[in-house]
Amino acid sequence: MDWQGQKLAEHLMQILLLAFAVVAFATGYIMGSFQMMILIYAGGVVLTTLVTVPNWPFFNRHPLKWLDPSEAEKHPKPQLAVNSKKKSVKKN
Amino acid sequence: MHSFGYRANALLTFAVTILALMCTIGSLSDNLNTPSPSAQIEILNINWFQKQPHGNDEVSLTLNITADLQSLFTWNTKQLFIFVAAEYETPKNALNQVSLWDAIIPAKEFAKFSIHTSNKYRFIDQGHSLRGKEFNLTLHWHVMPKTGKMFANKIVMSGYRLPEDYR
Numbered sequence: 489m490d491w492q493g494q495k496l497a498e499h500l501m502q503i504l505l506l507a508f509a510v511v512a513f514a515t516g517y518i519m520g521s522f523q524m525m526i527l528i529y530a531g532g533v534v535l536t537t538l539v540t541v542p543n544w545p546f547f548n549r550h551p552l553k554w555l556d557p558s559e560a561e562k563h564p565k566p567q568l569a570v571n572s573k574k575k576s577v578k579k580n
Numbered sequence: 581m582h583s584f585g586y587r588a589n590a591l592l593t594f595a596v597t598i599l600a601l602m603c604t605i606g607s608l609s610d611n612l613n614t615p616s617p618s619a620q621i622e623i624l625n626i627n628w629f630q631k632q633p634h635g636n637d638e639v640s641l642t643l644n645i646t647a648d649l650q651s652l653f654t655w656n657t658k659q660l661f662i663f664v665a666a667e668y669e670t671p672k673n674a675l676n677q678v679s680l681w682d683a684i685i686p687a688k689e690f691a692k693f694s695i696h697t698s699n700k701y702r703f704i705d706q707g708h709s710l711r712g713k714e715f716n717l718t719l720h721w722h723v724m725p726k727t728g729k730m731f732a733n734k735i736v737m738s739g740y741r742l743p744e745d746y747r
Contacts, residue, residue: 494581501591511596517609520655522726525602533595541587 493547501540508532606656607728613654619647619719619735621664627698629655629710630746636709639703639742643681646694647717652723653688660685661722666703667736668715678703680717712744 489497508529516525581587627640645664645678652660663682671674685691705713716738723731 489582495589498581498590501587501594505595505598509602513605516606517655522606522655525606529599529602534593536595537588537591541584543584543592553608562684 489543489547490550490552492550497540497547501536504536504539505532508536603727604667607725610654610656610723610725610728612732613651615649615651617647617649617652617721617733617735619649620739621645621717621719621737622714623717623740624696626743626747629743631688631708632704635708637705637708639710640698641680641703642696642698643717644694644696645681645717647692649685649691649721650688652721653691656725656727657688658724658726659687660691661724663720665720666715667718668710668713670705670707670709672707675731676705678705710742711746713742714738715740715742 509532512525512528512532515528516522581590606640622644623641624644625642627642629637632638643664647662649660649662659686661682664680666678666680668676679701680703681697682700685693716736717740718734718736720734721732725731
């Protein structure tokens, strides 16, 4: 799951659970049935679990674009500069 | 949110938190109900009234209990516990309560009833002060909710009197 996917999963989870809670409470209160509220909410929790917990493909639409290894080989200087700086710090 | 376990844990925690909140609101919604229960108790007969060998007075009554407690039921009510107590005053104690009969009402459709019964539990005074005693019959009830706060209340019915002599 990529970064965007993680954000989406968290938002989906919160919105779905809250929406099911509101619907379940309203239905239960209007029908006068506590059991109905619990059943609707339990169904909502199961559905939310199925939507947000497995690593579905739509959570992986924004893969990180790492530089190609050959690209890095073409520009070795920055790495050397960083290394030499670190070494100098350690020496001090 | 990076792994299966982390997402499952976050979902479960949030779901249970919301469930607790729903139950709390459900319990609070009981306060919107304004019940109007009614009850009547008739003493049909005093079966016997005697002094026990060691000195306590005991009465046996036949009661007719009529009540309509349907308005106590809300969507969050599991059951009602009701009991009838005889309450009277003696020189030693300002309030004596003797439970005579009780019942559990499991659903709204049983909350309107009329029952003809003798006292389920023995009406014994710890002493010998029941002769000619004026007493109240009180219907107490405890509302047991599915979640949250329990409610209790009572209806006091006064003006009952025991006979002056044992029989």
